[in-house]
Amino acid sequence: MNDDKPLLDIENLQVRFATRTGTFEAVRGISFTLGRERLGIVGESGSGKSMTGRAILRLIRSPGTIEADRMALHGEDLLSVPEKRMRQLRGGKISMIMQDPKFSLNPVMSVGQQMVEALRTHESVSKAEARARAIAMLEEVSIRDPERVYDLFPHEVSGGMGQRIMIAMMLLPNPEVLIADEPTSALDVSVQLQVLDIMDRLVRERGMGLIFISHDLNLVAKFCDRIVIMYAGRIVEVCKASELRNASHPYTLGLLNSVPDLEHPRERLEVLQRDPAWREAPSVSART
Template identity: 80%
Template sequence: MSDPLLDVENLRVSFATRTGIIEAVRGISFTLGRERLGIVGESGSGKSMTGRAILRLIRPPGRVEADHITMHGEDILAASEARMRQLRGGRVSMIMQDPKFSLNPVMTVGQQLIDSLRAHEKLARSECRQRAIAMLDEVAIRDPERVMGLYPHEVSGGMGQRIMIAMMLLPGPEILIADEPTSALDVSVQLQVLDIMDQLVKNRGMGLIFISHDLNLVAKFCDRIAVMYAGRIVECCKASELHKAQHPYTLGLLNAVPDLEHPRPRLEVLQRDPAWREALSVSARS
């Protein structure tokens, strides 16, 4: 891939415990261009850890190591904490899974949007307010001026997720990491949120890392898919070629997807194979 927005080589995340070192991410590599990259896998496979590690949000006793993590050629691991504060939310943003735990319950929506923008740009409060209202309108929130005065507990789950998207996109990042942004939403709201993100990626030329458990959803929404198991990328492919998957773990995930037209008498049990843990990581590069 020429001139990727993000280049990750041999990323490792580990935690020192009383019983030894726990490896959460075991040497994964991938690049991200102006595209939608889906990362899928079961809980504990290292998906969210990967997103947090890119932003250097892993706290002690966690340890992040890599041959390199570069954003437009800038070494993230070598950047100072002050520089990372500029990059987080400025050039790369992350949407957390549940807006109820990401929005400050004692601040209005408007206060939080304005503060997030002023943290990266020196603008008058009135101008920040107008940009925040325009962004709420862009993510399909009705009556954005009224919503600016609401508190997080006064909005629905779907609206809260759209507010989080608006907050993360206000400073104009080039990379958006979405950590299961639709898992707590009903199907109709899921489609609305996905459509909003799809249009923003296309219109702004952004790169999107979409983290999810839902293999079907990722296959329909993303351009490429990386499948994670036990902290490693075991398979990667174009989303349109997911049906050609060959790794037994990916096949097991596909076979576990319910089929309403041809219901199975019982779901297939995915047997854990120790050999998978020892397999070399697949490099998710196009």
């Protein structure tokens, strides 16, 4: 396999919803590629971050529509493949960790049942083998006593453990692309770091591509390789994480300046100024 070729190639992706008052554009012509790297997508609520992740997996329901000049995984067109094939790719080759594990896990099924079901959906393995692999994956994401956790129900685990379980479940079929939608927003700082360390290690060891969706610009800058800044459904700036402080777009600078700095406290945080022209400006391409 040629590692120089992108795992995921998105060109001019658009997500629209028909409403009584007209068409609402949630994602407005964005373009980016994903290699074996950690790509951060940052923006405030409503900027189109989560909608982008769902669109890649074709999880936009009617009256929503997805259009793109190109949306390919390893060259395979994700928009034109039949739904049966998409179900094989979804979870098998490309997985998504939702924001809150409490709403992503089935409350009437044990952790182990859900993990085994996720694996056997994509691979022909026995229940015994699926159980063994599920327990091994729970251990890999630093869950103590994985055999006990395997038999627990979602309401019996903490938020941090629930997030680790979701990571384990999504990685069990060994996908090549992982989309993490605000995976640490509901966790305290210490658990955040543990979850990020796990994801970082697994991405490096498996050679995966990771899309890390967040509103926390500083967190993404420390964790990711490249950063995409979204505003009103468009990409307004793209940069390497190491060069974030050299950002030039006023919106990116506003996000940076609106974050409290404990080392240099200010009496008032800067108000994020918006320019209507940003909404209508062409989307910046993040294709490499």
